[in-house]
Amino acid sequence: MTAGVTCFASYLNAFNLAQLTALIMGIDIGDIGVNESRAYLREHNDYPDEFYDKYLSNLESIKTMALANDQNLFNVTMFEESDFVGNKKEKISLTETTISKINLIALCEEMGKSFDEMLRRQTPIVLPIHQQAATDDLLPNQPDNQLQAENEQLKRRIAELEQQLKNPQSSLSKTNNINLDIKNEQVINSLKDDLEKLTTENNTLKQQTSKQVTMPADDVQLNGIAKYNANKAYVIATGQALASYLWSMDTTKAIRTGDMVQQVRHVIHSVAPDLLPDDKAIRGWLSDIAPDYAKKGGKTPKDAPSEISLTMKK
Numbered sequence: 214m215t216a217g218v219t220c221f222a223s224y225l226n227a228f229n230l231a232q233l234t235a236l237i238m239g240i241d242i243g244d245i246g247v248n249e250s251r252a253y254l255r256e257h258n259d260y261p262d263e264f265y266d267k268y269l270s271n272l273e274s275i276k277t278m279a280l281a282n283d284q285n286l287f288n289v290t291m292f293e294e295s296d297f298v299g300n301k302k303e304k305i306s307l308t309e310t311t312i313s314k315i316n317l318i319a320l321c322e323e324m325g326k327s328f329d330e331m332l333r334r335q336t337p338i339v340l341p342i343h344q345q346a347a348t349d350d351l352l353p354n355q356p357d358n359q360l361q362a363e364n365e366q367l368k369r370r371i372a373e374l375e376q377q378l379k380n381p382q383s384s385l386s387k388t389n390n391i392n393l394d395i396k397n398e399q400v401i402n403s404l405k406d407d408l409e410k411l412t413t414e415n416n417t418l419k420q421q422t423s424k425q426v427t428m429p430a431d432d433v434q435l436n437g438i439a440k441y442n443a444n445k446a447y448v449i450a451t452g453q454a455l456a457s458y459l460w461s462m463d464t465t466k467a468i469r470t471g472d473m474v475q476q477v478r479h480v481i482h483s484v485a486p487d488l489l490p491d492d493k494a495i496r497g498w499l500s501d502i503a504p505d506y507a508k509k510g511g512k513t514p515k516d517a518p519s520e521i522s523l524t525m526k527k
Contacts, residue, residue, distance in 0.1 A: 220335035227288075227311040230279060234272045237326070239334040249292055249306045276305055279312075286316040319367055405480055412484065448488045449498050452477045456499050466506045470499055473507065 222232070222242050231252035232242045246255045252272055254265055279287040290309035293301045312320070314328075321328045456473050468476075474495045482489050 219338050220332055221338065222335050223332050225314070227313050228317060229309070229311050230275050230305075230307045231272065233312060233317070234268060234275050236331045236335075237275075238268060238271060239331070240268065241336045243336065247307050249308055250294055250304055252307055272307075276307075279310055280305055286320055287312050315366065319370070405483055409484065444485070444488055448481060448485055451484075452481060452495060452498055453502055455480060457502055460502075460504055460507065466504075468507060469509065470496060470503050470507045473499060473503070 222228075222236060225232075228236065228242075229247065231245050231247035234240075234252075235242045235245050240254070240260070244255050244259070246253045252269075254260055254268065260268075279289055282289055288311050290306045291303050292306050292309075294304050295301050318328045321331070456477055459473065459476060460468060474492050477495050477499070478489065478492065481495075
């Protein structure tokens with residue numbers, strides 16, 4: 214029982230959704246009638262019609278909050294309800310879905326409300342003086358040390374949440390599993406970096422080779438059609454290597470030839486846009502290296518994922 218407040222709600226350790234809505238609105242929970250799917254005001258004449266409508270609207274908001282249950286404040290219970298034609302639909306139970314007093318106090322603080330103030334708006338329990346002593350023996354006893362224990366529990370929970378916010382990875386278990394799901398775009402960016410490094414190394418190797426071979430001055434550097442053909446062969450080999458690498462990680466067999474053409478085209482456009490061919494030409498490069506599943510005809514299935522997950526092999 215909350216110190217200084219004596220009402221029916223002060224003796225409860227948990228509240229269902231209908232009672233919670235009443236507490237927030239200042240409606241005495243004794244005036245609430247509730248079953249699994251519906252709640253109503255018993256003393257309907259004591260409240261204006263618009264107040265009753267507001268209660269039902271707020272109850273829907275509380276149900277939505279409980280279903281989301283982002284902070285695990287609610288103990289959610291679902292049930293199946295049939296309509297007049299026998300169709301079943303799962304709904305949240307208004308009577309069995311509850312929030313504990315401790316969690317409600319935390320929720321009140323988050324909402325900028327006072328739990329004690331909510332209790333003060335409830336109808337107080339008034340007993341004859343000669344009955345109060347006997348009644349006190351029957352009511353739950355919650356001495357100051359128990360209130361302090363609840364307060365300490367709340368403080369520990371707040372500290373844990375703050376720690377999780379500062380270090381969200383601390384609650385994740387570490388693993389030695391080297392199989393990682395990598396988004397396609399991340400792989401492409403990594404391969405682009407590797408391709409640029411290989412291009413630099415290749416240019417360096419060409420320079421070293423040209424210095425070692427004695428050739429006429431006019432033939433030291435390729436030009437014209439010879440230079441174009443050499444660069445084209447290099448781009449084709451690079452595109453085929455990239456496609457082979459991606460298909461080797463495609464454990465779900467999701468990448469069709471048409472999809473791979475677009476990935477190769479994306480990388481070539483970033484590295485050598487002047488040598489970018491049309492899709493038909495790239496498809497021709499891949500015809501000899503594409504796995505059988507990638508050559509299947511037809512459009513990509515509608516339920517295929519928009520991002521293809523790849524598995525990095527050890």
